[in-house]
Amino acid sequence: MKTFDHLSVIGLREWIALPDLGVAGLRAKIDTGASTSALHATEIVEFERDGAPWVRFTAHLGTLVQLRHRHCEAPLVAVKTIKSSNGQAQSRYVIRTTLSLGDRAWPVEFTLTCRKAMRYRVLLGSKALVEGQLVVNPALSYVQDKPSLPSLAGAQ
Numbered sequence: 558m559k560t561f562d563h564l565s566v567i568g569l570r571e572w573i574a575l576p577d578l579g580v581a582g583l584r585a586k587i588d589t590g591a592s593t594s595a596l597h598a599t600e601i602v603e604f605e606r607d608g609a610p611w612v613r614f615t616a617h618l619g620t621l622v623q624l625r626h627r628h629c630e631a632p633l634v635a636v637k638t639i640k641s642s643n644g645q646a647q648s649r650y651v652i653r654t655t656l657s658l659g660d661r662a663w664p665v666e667f668t669l670t671c672r673k674a675m676r677y678r679v680l681l682g683s684k685a686l687v688e689g690q691l692v693v694n695p696a697l698s699y700v701q702d703k704p705s706l707p708s709l710a711g712a713q
Contacts, residue, residue, distance in 0.1 A: 564690050565659065568697035573679065574657040574704040575616075578629045582703065583618055585658075586677035587686070587693050593639065593651070594665055595680040597672035601650055603633060612650050614669055617678055639668055656685060659701030663689050 567587060574581040575596075598614040605611065610633040618625045631652040639649050649668040656665040665685040672678055686693065694700070 561692070564692045565661070566694050566697075566700055567658065567686075567691050568700040569693065569695045570677070570698040571658055571681075571701055572699060572703040573681070575654055576657055576662070576704075577654045578616060578627065578631065580616065580618055580627055580629075581657075583679050584677060585679040585681050587695075588680050589683050589686065589693060591680060591682035592684055593637070594656075594667045594682045594685045595649075595670050595672065596652075596667040597675070597678040598629075598669035599671060601669050603650070606632075609633075612652060612669065614650075617673070634666060637668065639670075656681075656689070657704035658689065658691075659704065661689060662704075665689075 569587050571585055571587065573583050573585045597617040599617065601612055601614040603610060603612050611630055612633050613630045616627050616629050618627060631654055633650060634653045635651045637649055637651050638646050640646050647670065649670050651666055651668050653664050653666045655662050665688065
């Protein structure tokens with residue numbers, strides 16, 4: 558069996574933060590079958606800032622029982638057609654923002670979509686895992702510590 562020392566192990570679910578959006582204490586579901594990561598967002602409005610395309614949206618961050626939301630703005634990377642697990646194609650806005658997981662942080666692309674019927678408001682896809690040099694042990698959950706972001710203490 559081959560092992561890779563430079564890769565970190567994560568579980569099927571992990572605590573993450575999105576510091577550029579001012580968000581900490583998010584539970585994310587790891588989905589190696591999805592290419593792109595997804596963030597539950599509504600009220601998405603495209604606008605221009607300094608000649609560049611941006612989006613303004615409400616990020617829904619809590620659980621079905623404990624709802625939380627935050628108004629966010631981010632540069633728009635693209636608009637992509639994504640095929641969902643049920644086979645339906647949907648046009649989605651794509652942003653790129655810093656993801657913190659454990660003691661690591663790196664930029665990740667997220668599609669903005671309605672995930673209100675889903676248990677997890679954030680889905681981490683395979684591209685984020687490759688870029689973060691992560692491997693998944695699906696028998697485990699919450700392997701990594703919550704990202705420590707003292708500057709976001711009030712955003713939780």
